[in-house]
Amino acid sequence: MSPRTATLRLEGLSYGVGDGRHLVDAVDLTAAPGETVGLVGPNGSGKTTLLRCVYGALRPTHGRALLDGDDLHTMTAKARARRxxxxxxxxxxxxxxxxxxxxxxxxxxxxxxxEPDTVADTALTDAALRRVGIAPLADRAFPSLSGGERQRALVARALVQQPALFVLDEPTNHLDIRHQLEVLSLIKELGTTNLLALHDLNLAAYYCDRLYVLKAGAVVASGSPAEVLTSGLLADVYEVAAEVTSHPRTGAPTVIYLPAPAAAPRAGSPAQSI
Structure with a gap:
């Protein structure tokens, strides 16, 4: 499975709905060959919609998604799936x-x-099953798998496509900590260009080369994890208090969330009369 790679460029990409709202609003984004780029932001910020515009489930209402200069939305579905x-x-x-x-x-x-599977197809399938650690489950019914096992099978399916670009929406969903780390390490090691949405900011900081932060469909910050993940940005975008430090072993930014302060009791409340 020799890696393929490509440059992804989004130019003013927007996706609007009937009431005039833009779920994705004029996004410019670049992922260089072999780079792992993360999309982060709170629920409803447009991450999944943006990914769906990239891989073709949705057609942007404005702008373009280009892979090595080729417009992904002028390709046939089969041609796009090869890449x-x-x-x-x-x-x-x-x-x-x-x-x-x-x-x-x-x-x-x-x-x-x-056309039936060739010997080469079978070899690629077997290699992918081994690589994601589910070869012993090969003859199990897919619906019978746990959520984490199913997610690893979908990563294996993507591997055998031999794409130049991986688009992953919360690839660590349903995975325990060990398998979260294994799947993200695997994605990082592929050598492909990777665009993924993640909720866990610490995983995003460790595994992504660059981050784009979305809020209400628009990019509000982009850059390296160290440039993007600041206590000020977390307060603005996520509305949480947090400290951001540099991990002593990895050097990656580490987010430490702080509990919200307790509300002061109102005058005459039971708490004051105790």
């Missing part, structure tokens, strides 16, 4: 496919509909 692989937030399927069959679906953009 972009997606790991959604919650991968569900009602079909009783085995894990191996789900992972092997990643080869479908590279062959005609009626």
């Amino acid at each position: 972009v692989a997606t790991v959604p937030q919650d991968g569900q399927t009602e079909f009783e496919l085995t894990v191996r069959e789900v992972v092997a679906m990643g080869r479908s953009p590279h062959r005609r509909f009626w």
Whole structure:
């Protein structure tokens, strides 16, 4: 599985809805070849909508998403799938496919509909199953997997697509701490260009080369994790008090959240009469 890579560039990308609101508002973003770029921001800030515009589930109402200069939205779905692989937030399927069959679906953009798997396809599938640590589950029914096992199977399916760009929406969803670290390490080591949305700011700081912070659909900050993750930004965007320090071993910014101050009791309340 030799890595492919590409440059992703978003130019004024917007996605509007019928009432005139913009869920994504004029986003400019660049991910260089081999770079891991993270999208962070509170719920409702537009991260998932932006990712869906990149991988083709939604068509932007304004702007462009370019991969090595090619507009992703002028490509056929099959051509786009040869270059972009997606790991959604919650991968569900009602079909009783085995894990191996789900992972092997990643080869479908590279062959005609009626063509069977080749020896090379099977080898890629087996390698991906081993790489994400679920080879023993290959013959299990995909719907029977736990959330974390299902997420790793979807990462394996993306691997066998052999894309130049990975787009991942909360790839650590449902994973325990060990598997969160393993999946993000794997993504980082692929050598591909990676665009991912993360809620955990400490994981984003450690695994992402650069971060874009979204608020109400717009980019309000971008840069290295050290440049972006400040107590002032967290107060403004997330409305929380936090301290940001440099980890003594990794050097990565580390966010320490502070509890909200207790509200002062009102005059005459039971707390004052004790």
